[in-house]
Amino acid sequence: MEWWMIVYTDSLDGITPDKLTGFFVGWLNPPSAETHLRVLQGSYKFWLAVDDTTGKVIGYINAISDGVLAAFIPGLEVVPEYKGQGIGTELVKRILHSLSHLYSIDLMCDADVQPFYERVGMHRYTGMILRYYENQSGANP
Numbered sequence: 001m002e003w004w005m006i007v008y009t010d011s012l013d014g015i016t017p018d019k020l021t022g023f024f025v026g027w028l029n030p031p032s033a034e035t036h037l038r039v040l041q042g043s044y045k046f047w048l049a050v051d052d053t054t055g056k057v058i059g060y061i062n063a064i065s066d067g068v069l070a071a072f073i074p075g076l077e078v079v080p081e082y083k084g085q086g087i088g089t090e091l092v093k094r095i096l097h098s099l100s101h102l103y104s105i106d107l108m109c110d111a112d113v114q115p116f117y118e119r120v121g122m123h124r125y126t127g128m129i130l131r132y133y134e135n136q137s138g139a140n141p
């Protein structure tokens with residue numbers, strides 16, 4: 001039987017790009033692990049789930065914000081081998097708590113994930129988006 005312990009952290013201490021692999025599954029032009037680290041460094045708040053036995057990050061969530069009224073959650077992902085164990089739910093709960101001093105917390109998601117977010121108290125709404133797919137990897141300056 002495999003045994004691992006999941007540790008949750010909002011610190012990047014000891015987090016190097018080699019610990020941030022396996023994310024952006026299915027993206028055509030995915031960010032590199034180095035770019036992923038830059039995303040976390042530039043975020044207002046984030047939480048990581050780390051496999052204590054390997055030290056690898058196996059889930060993340062991040063939020064960007066004006067720090068006064070509004071926040072947006074652009075990223076949440078659990079690497080495939082660790083899905084379905086409550087890690088995604090725990091990450092959402094932790095970031096919502098970290099943002100609970102703000103007025104609005106928004107995110108965009110596909111319809112099939114809406115029940116997942118409803119379970120932590122979020123509501124369905126209508127949004128608008130724009131995507132520049134040539135920038136999807138985040139490699140552009």
Ligand SMILES: CC(C)(COP(=O)(O)OP(=O)(O)OC[C@H]1O[C@@H](n2cnc3c(N)ncnc32)[C@H](O)[C@@H]1OP(=O)(O)O)[C@@H](O)C(=O)NCCC(=O)NCCS
Pocket residue numbers: 075076077078079082083084085086087088089090107108109110112113116
């Ligand atoms: C969404 C995601 C973060 C959930 O992480 P997780 O650790 O597997 O989530 P949990 O174990 O806490 O909860 C799983 C529950 O959410 C549901 N769920 C998760 N992803 C879902 C999806 N895409 N469609 C429908 N239901 C989904 C599961 O059915 C499960 O429900 P159950 O407990 O009744 O069986 C993970 O599936 C993932 O990384 N998906 C790819 C990236 C993504 O879609 N991110 C969200 C962007 S808005």
